[in-house]
Amino acid sequence: MSDSNYLNIKIDALEKEFQLILNQYQEIHQTFVSDLQTTSDNFYETDSTLITFYSDINYTGTSSTFGIGSYCVGDANVSFPNDSLNSLEVPDNLKITLYQDGIGSNSLILGSGNYPDLSTYNFSNIVSCWVIESTNENTNLDFKVFQGKAFTGSSTLKEGTSQTQSDCETMCASDLLCSGATFNSDNNYCKTISGNGIINKGLTNDYALIPKNKYNLMILNTLNNKLLTINSQIVDELNLLYPLAKSEIDQKNKKQIELDKNYTLLLEQEKQLLIYLNENKMFEEELKDNSLYVNQQNLNYKIWIGIAIILFLITVKTLININGNMANGLISNSSSFLTTNFVYIFLLIIVVFFVFIYNK
Numbered sequence: 208m209s210d211s212n213y214l215n216i217k218i219d220a221l222e223k224e225f226q227l228i229l230n231q232y233q234e235i236h237q238t239f240v241s242d243l244q245t246t247s248d249n250f251y252e253t254d255s256t257l258i259t260f261y262s263d264i265n266y267t268g269t270s271s272t273f274g275i276g277s278y279c280v281g282d283a284n285v286s287f288p289n290d291s292l293n294s295l296e297v298p299d300n301l302k303i304t305l306y307q308d309g310i311g312s313n314s315l316i317l318g319s320g321n322y323p324d325l326s327t328y329n330f331s332n333i334v335s336c337w338v339i340e341s342t343n344e345n346t347n348l349d350f351k352v353f354q355g356k357a358f359t360g361s362s363t364l365k366e367g368t369s370q371t372q373s374d375c376e377t378m379c380a381s382d383l384l385c386s387g388a389t390f391n392s393d394n395n396y397c398k399t400i401s402g403n404g405i406i407n408k409g410l411t412n413d414y415a416l417i418p419k420n421k422y423n424l425m426i427l428n429t430l431n432n433k434l435l436t437i438n439s440q441i442v443d444e445l446n447l448l449y450p451l452a453k454s455e456i457d458q459k460n461k462k463q464i465e466l467d468k469n470y471t472l473l474l475e476q477e478k479q480l481l482i483y484l485n486e487n488k489m490f491e492e493e494l495k496d497n498s499l500y501v502n503q504q505n506l507n508y509k510i511w512i513g514i515a516i517i518l519f520l521i522t523v524k525t526l527i528n529i530n531g532n533m534a535n536g537l538i539s540n541s542s543s544f545l546t547t548n549f550v551y552i553f554l555l556i557i558v559v560f561f562v563f564i565y566n567k
């Protein structure tokens with residue numbers, strides 16, 4: 208497998224992964240936008256999210272503010288003195304339950320309003336714990352819950368005693384800055400977080416609580432980062448592929464030029480071979496004609512030789528017969544004898560002459 212083929216396969220795999228994550232991103236983004244559209248513009252907002260405590264009547268003395276949650280004097284986030292509450296201000300959309308001792312003991316529930324003197328309710332200088340809740344229906348948010356996980360972020364927003372997971376969710380939902388919380392069911396303790404947060408491994412009875420919209424936003428951010436990473440990888444692979452593809456194209460073009468050159472040369476050689484073949488064919492035909500001619504000449508030569516031999520034998524035989532007859536007195540005319548012999552000798556000379564000519 209060539210390097211360019213390997214890179215093409217890798218790019219195809221990255222593009223498929225990119226498309227898969229993009230589909231997930233678009234689906235979650237659509238849900239996120241839909242949730243925002245069905246949520247009030249003041250989804251997290253209330254007129255005020257804090258109750259103010261005063262150590263003296265008529266809103267004087269030492270003061271402290273508390274948001275939604277459960278508190279007891281002695282908690283890390285409580286600096287207000289024990290048994291010193293005498294007046295308080297409760298804003299709209301909040302209510303408070305005051306406990307004389309621990310949570311669940313003698314209590315007083317107060318709705319939104321101003322309370323300049325708690326002695327009116329026989330509850331001055333006796334408060335040790337309290338629970339603040341929201342009465343705003345907009346705080347009933349959907350939360351993603353992860354058991355055995357803890358939500359940690361850039362800073363702690365609020366923390367304190369929380370009787371239930373729902374109370375912890377309410378504590379987070381009532382504060383616009385809350386991005387998530389961790390609730391521990393063993394200690395009934397809630398810790399809310401502000402800023403960007405992450406989900407970490409927690410205790411067995413820890414519950415990471417993240418508003419649904421915030422969770423979707425975290426997922427969108429994670430998927431967006433993945434898409435950016437894959438996109439960068441695809442760009443890098445394409446940058447690697449381009450010079451390889453260009454090199455292969457150049458090499459292919461060079462080889463094509465060489466093949467074209469060889470093809471032209473072969474065509475020229477083919478033409479030359481055809482010429483050679485034609486010449487060879489003509490030579491063979493000429494050789495064949497010459498062979499036929501020679502064979503014919505040989506045949507004629509043999510015929511004339513035969514004729515010469517026959518004439519020679521006839522002449523010899525005639526001479527022998529004539530000489531015998533003359534010796535016996537059968538032939539008396541010598542001129543006739545000479546004439547006859549001269550004819551045979553003349554014919555023999557002519558035959559020998561033609562034989563000589565054909566032999567040439």
